[in-house]
Amino acid sequence: MLHSSDLLKKNGLSITESRKQILELFLLSDGALSHSDIEKKTSAAFDRVTVYRTLQTFVEKGIIHQIPTTDNSILYGLCKDSCEAGHHHDEHVHFLCNSCNKTICLDDVTVPHVKLPNGFKPLQSAMVVKGFCDDCKVS
């Protein structure tokens, strides 16, 4: 298991309490996290501003990526190893469970290519599927 300190070091970031703990949350979480999730899970141990700045830094370094949502919030998910600074490989499908409300990165499900109208040049795609996850499905 990759430890948070290693991951920080690998990305040229200095190792601080807030970065370690916030990154640890992502490593342990099975779903994506929002800013407020992080505040709750760290019991507001860190200043709100620090959380904003830490998340921003992680996104810039390619440690986490942003997941599109239809409410006005941003969700963040851990990137796979293959992500690099400024060059996200986040073309996997995100799954949002209507029951437990977790958002899960389906790292192994890649976003399919679609045929666009003439003249449109696609560069990257994101996909969010809603439904019931494996734990919540009615079988």
Add this chain to the structure above:
Amino acid sequence: MLHSSDLLKKNGLSITESRKQILELFLLSDGALSHSDIEKKTSAAFDRVTVYRTLQTFVEKGIIHQIPTTDNSILYGLCKDSCEAGHHHDEHVHFLCNSCNKTICLDDVTVPHVKLPNGFKPLQSAMVVKGFCDDCKVS
């Protein structure tokens, strides 16, 4: 061309100045609009609160739909005729242009089905493709 008053009437909404003008914006716009787009385009003729409530009403009635974004904002796009209250048919692809920054509903491009891991039950999918649109493409 469908007129805003007809569309309001069809959805059982009373016809007011703000609803007419905001809906007109959507009918004339070639891209999706955010709350602040609407404030700008109406020159703040209406109270900010009215805009919030109008957009919410339109979403409930199925006149517009929300488009997922990775910044913390909500974009709204006009629904096709087939949308009904509480039952959106917005499974089309949304295109976000990196150059002109417009978000366009590609009504004719439906979101493809993806094979999910065992146990996941999909109900609806959303897809956003980024790139260059027809107007901005480098040819």
Add this chain to the structure above:
DNA sequence: GTAACTGCAAAATATTTGCATCCTT
């Protein structure tokens, strides 16, 4: 006339910025 809609005020919430202090290297 009545129910629904709007605008205003204000509260609640979220985000950004500047700066002094502290911590990592």
Add this chain to the structure above:
DNA sequence: AAGGATGCAAATATTTTGCAGTTAC
């Protein structure tokens, strides 16, 4: 020791709520 990261204060922005006055039907 030096540069970067944090916390605090405060400014700014966004969203929600209650209520009184106005408008559509």
